[in-house]
Amino acid sequence: MAKVLTMADTKREQRRAYWSLVLPGFLLYIAVMAFPTIFSVVLSLTSYNGGKLFGGRPVEMVGLKWYKRLFADEYFYRALKNNLWIVLVSVLGQIPLGFFLAYVLYRGLVRARDFFQTMIYLPTVISTVVIGILWKSFFAPHGAFPELMRIFRPGYEYTMGSHPMIPVLFVILWMYSGMYMIIFMANLQKIDNAVIEAARIDGASEMQVLRHVILPALSGVIVVTAILAISGSLKSFDLIYVMTGGGPANRTSVLSIYMFDKAFKGAPNYPLANAISTVMVIISFALIGLTKFAENKFGGRE
């Protein structure tokens, strides 16, 4: 009899322990992330524009009005295009560069591996705000960049003003290539060294080892980094906000800056801003689907 009671007590205690362990974190997560995400979708379908949600001006459902407005707005496409430029710089610039650097370090083609790795990764850890203001001053029309160019090309004229995205893209390349290097390094280290040794002993050249042993082993990671590049582009905000604020004339704007402007600059348009963020959520969830698909197809994560 006493035994049965203890069993029931144990069960109850177990359940109580479970909830008291899990709930604090879960409630915080729901309050801060899950609920706002769903709430944002709902708001994007209403006419709510500031003030109290209940008891103020009545809030109406307006259907897809804001999405129609959004898809008719040329700034939206300009921002989206800049997001795509960032993805392009990541896929064609950061990922190959990061891979190259990781490969050189991993294969021990240079000494002082630790030194190179530490220094090349350094820009990534510094606050984006500091980096943004630093480069803004560097690339200013009367800043250091034109001076530096004149050392190599006397009579250099500053023309960045007509391509305002170029400095931004350069800084993104400069700042985050080290991150891809680290990701590739971590995954290269998982490859069995004996396989590479064996291939080398059999007379395979460095290039052959790279093509037939290393790249196939990394195909999954390459797909993951490409998707990381797209979600990284959606996350880019701080750097552009500080460097250009999206200007001049929204020419360096990205989706997150566009959303920020709609919500916090001038007269707020919260439903439109929420429509933008919903579009961003949809894009990133489409990416998750793509990742899962790629993982299945190219075999295994990491």
Add this chain to the structure above:
Amino acid sequence: MNDIKDHNTRSRLGSVGIYLVMIFFTVMALYPLFWLVVSSFKTTTEFQMNKLGFPKKWVTINYKDAWVRGKFPMLIVNSVIYTGITTLAILVFSAMAGFGFAKIRHKATPILYGSFVIGILLTLQSIMVPLFLIVNWVGLYNTRLGVLIPYIGIGMPMGVYLGTEYIKSIPDALVESARIDGATYGRIFWRIIVPMSIPVAVTVAILTVTGTWNEFMLINILTSSDGLKSLPVGVQKFAGALSTDYGKQFAALVIGLIPMLLFYLAFRKEITKGVAAGAVKG
């Protein structure tokens, strides 16, 4: 490592080439920071005449001015408070949830844990506007708590994911035998789970500290008074406004980057490991 074994001229040339390339990228990575530090020791007048070279006279007045006028002592204290409390809370809450998910059977686990895993993929940008509205409605706008709660919540998915996966690898037998010996779950948590989870706690702490310390977007919209600002917001407000007073601006930027630089140099091994673990998630 695999040094190149055949020492013919071609491979030696190749080797020199690779060194040159690596040195080029290292210089590229460091030069802008170097330029910033050197420029911060010039007066604004000198900087306008001499943008690239070393200062003729190294002055430290920029630092004195920026330090006092930019209220840097206060900004640093604020950043330490935000980062410290956020990191501690995330470590405790995610270890707790991880213990629950990994070691106590419950039919709610797949739904709850699954929702955390989805949360890893939500971006901060997509909750910025609703979070701002909600923080306003509940009266936490422009308060420390109104910054801390979002910070903690945002860090939960990654913390819970890494924590749960790690705690799963702790043998069940350890928990079960402690239960049989009559230990409560609280005691098991503090005596077994926490000490054994130190490695993953380091990874989570590294990710949280770097993320929270550098966070700019949310705190910028969730606070308005000077007294609540963190280092990045303070640097942006102070240095961003001084678009022509370069000397002070550069000094402010150097002050702004020093804490993270020291943290990186002290924990670079752990940081790179944490980044690799955090990036290739999902």
